[in-house]
Amino acid sequence: MVTEGLAWRLTAFGDPRTGVRQEKLRYADPMAGEVLVRARTAGAGYPDAMMAAGAFPLLGEPPFGLGEEVCGDVVAVGPGSRFTVGDRILGITAFLRGWGGYAEYAYVREGSAIPVPAPLTDEEAGGFPIAYRTAYAGLVERGGLTAGEQLVVLGGAGSSGVAAIQLGKALGATVTAVAGSPEKVAFCRSIGADHAVSHRDQDLAKELRGATGGGADLVFDVVGGETAGTAVRALARHGRIAIVGFASGAPVALDPVDMLLRNYTAVGVLADAHSPAGEEAAWGRLAELAEQGLLRTPVGKVWSFDQVPDMIAEQTTPPPGKIVVKIAG
Ligand SMILES: NC(=O)c1ccc[n+]([C@@H]2O[C@H](COP(=O)([O-])OP(=O)(O)OC[C@H]3O[C@@H](n4cnc5c(N)ncnc54)[C@H](OP(=O)(O)O)[C@@H]3O)[C@@H](O)[C@H]2O)c1
Structure with a gap:
């Protein structure tokens, strides 16, 4: 037909x-x-x-x-x-x-x-589909987020960011979102972020240190550039940055010496498990959380x-x- x-x-x-x-x-x-x-x-x-x-x-x-x-x-x-x-x-x-x-x-x-x-x-x-699958890849498959950790979500009011805020909360993390205006900061809070910071109107480094209680365990980075560089400086020892995209136009610049001295890890994220079993597991978990009303x-x-x-x-x-x-x- x-x-x-x-x-x-x-x-x-x-x-x-x-x-x-x-x-x-x-x-x-x-x-x-x-x-x-x-x-x-x-x-x-x-x-x-x-x-x-x-x-x-x-x-x-x-x-x-x-x-x-x-x-x-x-x-x-x-x-x-x-x-x-x-x-x-x-x-x-x-x-x-x-x-x-x-x-x-x-x-x-x-x-x-x-x-x-x-x-x-x-x-x-x-x-x-794309936003929550991407958030799952960044937070779970590549970022290894666990309950009780401090998560920072860059681009928090954007497609992937909103999904990462909700999924982070559903997984038991404390979530700090970063966005570009007071309106977007309020929006991030309205969808569940514990803290939200403007990268345009506030001192991002200081606010992130305060909001995360001393350091982030995981940064979900769809933005790159200067904003991601500041977020990296707010990583705790043994923290991770999940590199998902570069909406700012440039990927995050990483310094291997700094990574060594502060023991942090950078992982690349492509939202694809590369195996039917992996995809089934990802979609099954997302479906379960959406059925419970935790992802919307x-x-x-x-x-x-x-x-x-x-x-x-x-x-x-x-x-x-x-x-x-x-x-x-
Ligand atoms: N790896 C993967 O599998 C995968 C999957 C999906 C998407 N991506 C990539 O992820 C990126 C974002 O996608 P998306 O769909 O979430 O985009 P989106 O909805 O446009 O959101 C991007 C956010 O980035 C923020 N932003 C832009 N420039 C910025 C800057 N200079 N500093 C700080 N924040 C900035 C904007 O927020 P403000 O206005 O609040 O600053 C915007 O809300 C793209 O590069 C995309 O290709 C990758």
Whole structure:
């Protein structure tokens, strides 16, 4: 069976308002390991802006579909699928092979998909997969966070940051969030951060030392640059920094001599367990915590399907909360 539907695709690097175009695509039945969904919502984020600018490391030349994550209803399954037509699921799209989620229909990677946990709305579900999977990779798989530890979350009001704040709290850590304005600081507190600090209006080094009671055990770093450098100086002995991204434009600069003298560790984070069993464990735990109401996407601005190019253009200076595109339903 072939399904047809409208999809937003990047046709040229540069300004998304001209380079992102709507096209009618034909969808063949999914291959093994994927399902096809009728999309309800899609989550957005800074990586969209990176993709449009040609700065996303894992993708080649356009044209390709944009949109890393969706919530939708399964309309077709690949051979051997554990899903059934009609299931409402959330998951990561096949964007790495050019099929995105800003589309009426989307291929979803079965190993990175779960039935939507009961508490989540369509908007919360569409904005869940990438952020919470990334937070899980940074805090659990790579960062080794344990209950009672001091966690510092950089970019706390952004997509990955909000997920790391909630997951950190769910895992029993004391969480200090860092964000860029009084409004964003208040937002971080409203979603559960124990402490929140502005990297623009406050003395970050002093505030972090005070908030963490002398030093952070783990820094979740999606920002890099100067802010991450300051957070590293606030690490306790035997602390860790989980390097997830560099929204500031530059990765954190590390000094091996300082690492040696203060006994701290830096780990790189790619949100991919590289094994079906590892992915299953990650998604199973996230589903469990979301079912308990401990993880719930703080939805920020919701855009309509016809606004996708404008939405991507705004991703370089997003308002607090998770940006979501409403597609159907
Ligand atoms: N490794 C992985 O698997 C993985 C997965 C997902 C994302 N990422 C990466 O993680 C990064 C963030 O992604 P995201 O979706 O969370 O982005 P996002 O929603 O745009 O959030 C990024 C946050 O960074 C903050 N920021 C920007 N410049 C800053 C600076 N100079 N100093 C301090 N804070 C700054 C902004 O907050 P303020 O306005 O409050 O400063 C913003 O809220 C990107 O580089 C992305 O590619 C990596």
